[in-house]
Amino acid sequence: MKKFDKPTLSIDSWQQLKGFTRARIALGRAGSSLPTKELLDFTLSHAMARDAVHLALNVAALAQDLEEQGFSIQLVHSKAPDRTSYLLRPDYGRQLDQQSRRQLQAIKLATAFDSVNLVIVVGDGLSSLSVERHAKPLLTEIKKNIPEQWKLGSIVIASQARVALADEIGELLGADIVIMLIGERPGLRSPDSLSIYMTYAPRVGCSDADRNCISNICSEGLPYETAAKKLIWLAKEAIRRKLSGVALKDESSVQEIAVTDQLKKLLKPE
């Protein structure tokens, strides 16, 4: 019986360059197309990113976890009842549903004579996975860095949330600064990246230009400690200058350190 050989793949001769980037280079070819292994690898990454978008955040588990860390928790929901309407109607994700609004108004009343400096919101955003993985350790780092004289209110966990939902929450709670930790739109290589948005004197109608953003917080991105330090630097500056957003450039020393590290790496490749 004649034995047939396996089909020949064209292997790219620049495999060593894979060490310089996580981009999908030197994949090789079957004819001129993707080899089966590479095709399936890509498909799996896409499937994981899709799941990150569509799997709901386990709010109860996160709340319990954070309470055990000593945080007090409020659970709220945006006006988007489900993922489909969340995806089609970004405006719904930027507003609280009625019940959540009443709930936060009640809290505001209870602490009417108390000034709340800082309100932190944890929103599922477009990746529940990133919140599940990074919210707790990041909050722990942030808490460590908050100046003693500041007051941190409850952590608000928001479902079907967009970034601007924090404005309404912050306004209702009378925050000087609201901070939103939210799941970024997942990429194939990073289905679990988290971003922080900070707004001074939050109110409904704030624009993106009023916010500062620290993005790409994940295991292979910005470390928790660096992110937390950057955030507190920005928050202090925001309080001092009474503003946030484009007028407030991130000039924190941590950033300088990060840039210097990058330059060093370039000059002395490992």
Add this chain to the structure above:
Amino acid sequence: MVYRFSVGASRYSFNDLKDLLAKASPARSGDCLAGIAAETYAERVAARMCLAEVPLNRFLEELLIPYENDEVTRLIVDTHDKQAFTEISHLTVGDFRDWLLADSTDSISLKRVAAGITPEMAAAVSKLMRNQDLILIAKKCQVITAFRDTIGLPGRLSVRLQPNHPTDDPRGIAASILDGLLYGSGDAVIGINPASDSLPALMNLYYLVDEIIHRYDIPTQSCILTHVTNQIQLIEKNIPVDLVFQSIAGTEKANKHFGIDLSLLREARSAALSLNRGTIGNNVMYFETGQGSALSADANFGIDQQTCEARAYAIARHFSPLLTNTVVGFIGPEYLYDGKQLIRAGLEDHFCGKLLGVPLGCDVCYTNHAEIDQDDVDTLMTLLAAAGVTFIMGVPGADDIMLNYQSTSFHDALYLRKVMGLGVAPEYEQWLKNMNIMNNEGQIQPVEPVHHLLQGMSNHLLTFKAPIEKV
């Protein structure tokens, strides 16, 4: 003016021309989000029937945004070529479709009337078309541009090599460039979306790509996709800037949201021209657009997203770009929900761009929260290749690790060239053959580890540091 139309016993009325255009648009989530889409299937068709009877002349009389309020409208009106329009001025929108499809309307006639077509006319007629009409007519349009190679010749498909890296690491970027070059991609441009917008970091990237292009004498051009003001500053510092990039949209207010206006684009173009870096042509601009950008900036003025998009091409046309790229699926599902909407939008954009005389390419792409996958990308890029699209993206493995979205790959370009029988830009083809990357039959061939591009570049990658010292 109110437009009225009756179908059987049903009477429909449309408040004005922009309402009629919006109601006639094929369904898409962005127009629903804006609250301007047709409410029933029948209303949509009634709007199309009504639109088919509107004379093209009407578009010169009823402006979608008042002349005084919007500089894009002023540009469209002030640059309208009445001489070129004469040939089609007697037509209704419906007649215009028939005229475009007629065998007697060829590349030459389309070129002759292009400056007489406003973006609103192009958008309107596209709304009466099936996908195959969009493909057939776009295929007849020829828009040819040049810088260091010739883009847009019939039977050619160019590729923007997009070697992005999340921290702009020069070695990572160079590795992706090499990957693309060895797959025969990069004849449209080597275009990097930088993560940083600091000038020293951007300078590094310009030096990096410039060095690669000149060391290997590659007939292509570079572009760093940062804000146009950064590029003007860098040109003033004599940094090697080939093409100037900017995102543009179809209304003055939306452009303001991007931090630009027409005078800034004029300034940028003359700055780029002053460097005189093109060898065989001086199309120095690279624009990116995409349906939904005006609405997302709250600057659509009740105009449907596809018409807004066509208006952006009027801006592009005015600045004679080398390339214009509709980044069709990047904006997200609230504007284009699924594969069907994506495919339609990509074909409409390409058609409108080409009809207006813009060298339109397409970033056939999607984000992970849209109902789109690589099969939809395959369908759209194949249809666009059939329509004669000027260029597509080449991203390693279709996975952009900096912008976190999926696009088309070097492999995809090889597939399209094979299935549709398309070549690369002629100057670039010669280079690929000289470099033994392409054989005489036009096929990409494997290279040995001793290939001098691989050898030279590998060493180069490891020692690349010259620009850093200049920081």
